[in-house]
Amino acid sequence: MTPEQVDVVDRTLAALRAPDAFAADFYRRLFAAAPGLRPLFPPSLEEQQRKFAAMLVEIAAGIREHDDFLERCADLGARHAGYGVRVEHYEIVGDALLAALAGAPGVHWDDEVQEAWQAAYALISDVMMGAQSAALPVSSTGQPSRPS
Numbered sequence: 001m002t003p004e005q006v007d008v009v010d011r012t013l014a015a016l017r018a019p020d021a022f023a024a025d026f027y028r029r030l031f032a033a034a035p036g037l038r039p040l041f042p043p044s045l046e047e048q049q050r051k052f053a054a055m056l057v058e059i060a061a062g063i064r065e066h067d068d069f070l071e072r073c074a075d076l077g078a079r080h081a082g083y084g085v086r087v088e089h090y091e092i093v094g095d096a097l098l099a100a101l102a103g104a105p106g107v108h109w110d111d112e113v114q115e116a117w118q119a120a121y122a123l124i125s126d127v128m129m130g131a132q133s134a135a136l137p138v139s140s141t142g143q144p145s146r147p148s
């Protein structure tokens with residue numbers, strides 16, 4: 001990401017007036033695009049929406065502090081290995097995320113902003129996917145399965 005793109009991402013997040021409404025819109029778009037993902041999440045999404053928006057803001061705000069950012073993304077990715085998430089889900093999530101951001105009240109969206117967010121999501125999801133693939137596979141009992 002260029003320093004200008006980091007600034008653009010910062011500005012989008014600062015302009016986001018209603019993070020909860022944005023997160024609700026994101027999950028609506030995600031499940032409309034991929035209904036099969038809904039069972040991976042708890043029945044009530046209220047808590048999840050809050051956590052997702054807060055984590056996104058925290059991670060994106062930390063892009064400037066490179067080491068902390070990488071560690072945070074890697075930890076989050078490793079945890080996602082236990083949620084039934086597969087690497088091919090990241091693209092669907094990225095599309096829903098950018099569409100929700102583009103439509104969020106207060107957010108200015110144009111080609112430059114879109115490119116900056118594509119770069120930011122690519123960075124975040126690459127580190128998450130790398131850590132997720134490295135994490136132990138989870139068996140159908142939900143327990144990590146170690147090679148015997």
Ligand code: HEM
Nearest residue numbers: 037040041042051052055056076079083085089090093124
């Ligand atoms: C920018 C990328 C993402 C961010 C910031 C993010 C954020 C979060 C956060 C903060 C949690 C709460 C638990 C925790 O902190 O470990 C969570 C849980 C979860 N996420 Fe993500 N996530 C991302 C990508 C994805 C993707 C690609 C999927 C694929 C479907 C996904 C599916 C889930 C599921 C199923 C849970 C567990 C819900 C539960 O059982 O409570 N996430 N995510």
